Amino acid sequence: MMKCDVVIIGAGPAGLTASIELALKGLQVVIVDENYRSGGRLLGQLYEDRRKKRVWAGKIIAKDLADKAKALSVKFLFDTSVWKIEDKKVFLSNEVVKVIEAKAILLATGAIEKALPIPGWQKVGVVTVGAAQTFTNLHNVKIGQNVIFVGIDPLSISVAIEMKHAGVNVKGLFLPPTTNLLNQKCNPKEVLESVASAAGMATNPIYRLGGKFVHGAYTKLLLHLLKYKQLKINGIPIYFRKAVTQINGRAEVQSVNVRSLKIDGEVTEVEKTLHVDTVCLSGGLLPLIDLSQLANCVIIDIPELGGFVPLHNEHLKTTVEGIYVAGNITGIEGAQVAMAQGKLAARSILREFNLSSENEISVAFNEIEKARILSPITFLPEIRKGRQIMRDKWEEYLKR
Amino acid sequence: MAKQKEIHFIFNGKEIKGIEGQPIAAALFNNGIRAIRQCEVTGEQRGVYCGIGHCFECRATVNGIPGIRTCLTLIEENMIVTSNLAGVQNDEV
Numbered sequence A: 001m002m003k004c005d006v007v008i009i010g011a012g013p014a015g016l017t018a019s020i021e022l023a024l025k026g027l028q029v030v031i032v033d034e035n036y037r038s039g040g041r042l043l044g045q046l047y048e049d050r051r052k053k054r055v056w057a058g059k060i061i062a063k064d065l066a067d068k069a070k071a072l073s074v075k076f077l078f079d080t081s082v083w084k085i086e087d088k089k090v091f092l093s094n095e096v097v098k099v100i101e102a103k104a105i106l107l108a109t110g111a112i113e114k115a116l117p118i119p120g121w122q123k124v125g126v127v128t129v130g131a132a133q134t135f136t137n138l139h140n141v142k143i144g145q146n147v148i149f150v151g152i153d154p155l156s157i158s159v160a161i162e163m164k165h166a167g168v169n170v171k172g173l174f175l176p177p178t179t180n181l182l183n184q185k186c187n188p189k190e191v192l193e194s195v196a197s198a199a200g201m202a203t204n205p206i207y208r209l210g211g212k213f214v215h216g217a218y219t220k221l222l223l224h225l226l227k228y229k230q231l232k233i234n235g236i237p238i239y240f241r242k243a244v245t246q247i248n249g250r251a252e253v254q255s256v257n258v259r260s261l262k263i264d265g266e267v268t269e270v271e272k273t274l275h276v277d278t279v280c281l282s283g284g285l286l287p288l289i290d291l292s293q294l295a296n297c298v299i300i301d302i303p304e305l306g307g308f309v310p311l312h313n314e315h316l317k318t319t320v321e322g323i324y325v326a327g328n329i330t331g332i333e334g335a336q337v338a339m340a341q342g343k344l345a346a347r348s349i350l351r352e353f354n355l356s357s358e359n360e361i362s363v364a365f366n367e368i369e370k371a372r373i374l375s376p377i378t379f380l381p382e383i384r385k386g387r388q389i390m391r392d393k394w395e396e397y398l399k400r
Numbered sequence B: 001m002a003k004q005k006e007i008h009f010i011f012n013g014k015e016i017k018g019i020e021g022q023p024i025a026a027a028l029f030n031n032g033i034r035a036i037r038q039c040e041v042t043g044e045q046r047g048v049y050c051g052i053g054h055c056f057e058c059r060a061t062v063n064g065i066p067g068i069r070t071c072l073t074l075i076e077e078n079m080i081v082t083s084n085l086a087g088v089q090n091d092e093v
Ligand SMILES: Cc1cc2nc3c(=O)[nH]c(=O)nc-3n(C[C@H](O)[C@H](O)[C@H](O)COP(=O)(O)OP(=O)(O)OC[C@H]3O[C@@H](n4cnc5c(N)ncnc54)[C@H](O)[C@@H]3O)c2cc1C
Pocket: A009, A010, A011, A012, A013, A014, A015, A032, A033, A034, A035, A039, A040, A041, A042, A045, A046, A080, A081, A082, A083, A108, A109, A110, A111, A112, A113, A129, A130, A131, A133, A155, A158, A285, A288, A291, A326, A327, A328, A329, A333, A334, A335, A336, A338, A377
């Protein structure tokens, strides 16, 4: 059995940032990740804003963080999944190190993608939007020639733009059919409003949506117009009034069936075939909370944060002594917020070791909102409300 | 881009060229190969879906070890990758 002060699960932006903060104060830190390298979802992120000449290159940011952590003697265990947590012991799928015992545990497992099972989704050439992002930006691979996206949200819009930059013919973004009960977000009006408010909240240097979307009373009018006129972002058509109902092809994807949608989301009879070789599915993101469940943390459902999340205080401590959380496990936000949360969680942990002050904790806490304001991408329009609900639920929990 | 080391490996009997640091699935994509295996039940072909190790759709046998996820496994010189797609004719591609 290996022993250390803090074990961190997940080498994404949250876990890496936390490890540096902890190791700087002399703690022994081990990071476990099931991937073969560090960086998590940061690795696939690459945005260019040509006008402002600003680039967010996640691969480089991840490498800098990992180099810093290694220089501070943080120990990494890759290709290793954590499958159980019990009494401050973390159980691993590793052949050599099977258990780590730590004084504190940080869960920084990130998010997973929701499935979008439309007929034909198992075919070769159908990938998740996350796979599309990773292969395009990290592995520099063109996953297809003629590509469409199903699911219109900030992530699919952003990845579509990245793919177009990489020279792929992106034929458009479509909605999934309304009949798809697993996904409620296929009503044109709701989707348009949700994308518009996400666009309006973030500074969005990436896809400069400003002016493209109209809020409130105008959305209905805009939706009427969109029946005749296309909306384009960076030259990519966004079809708020069309759904992909079926993916065709004998071995690999060859085409999709597309049907028009009424404003309320009802699918019309007229069906067209569109020739494509690749379909990227974007069903939204969910916090990856399995380990917090196994560790007996109290879990609550806050849709504004993306779904079920471990209950935690504003300094990222869960209901189980010694277990902390940071990053997308607490709610779906961008990488900058994950890093700021990693720092805060680390300072909360350091407090247990008498190695940080109240002031340092409140400085780190305030940096989260700064990171949120600077984030180029906003996944959930009501994220701040979600965070407030979490604070209220924690108060209730303390009074129980 | 900086000079990258070429790596050669075998996929279902065919020699494939890739670049050091690439996962198997990425090297296959670059060589126009997207179908990695066949579903044991339906016989339908399967390839990368999640790209991050969650779905296991991209698995193959690597140097004799079955069930290896090709999206997470880096290519190595002379690596032998096989799947149950070996010998299956794909008349569409
Ligand atoms: C598909 C997708 C695309 C995204 N695109 C963007 C984007 O373009 N811009 C943006 O700002 N944000 C994006 N995000 C949000 C993203 O989650 C954050 O940017 C950020 O990466 C979250 O950091 P994190 O450290 O919480 O988690 P992650 O970066 O997801 O890292 C979590 C790590 O934990 C590891 N892990 C999980 N469970 C286990 C386990 N049981 N055992 C061992 N290791 C485990 C994973 O392998 C992973 O490396 C995206 C998220 C997803 C899912």
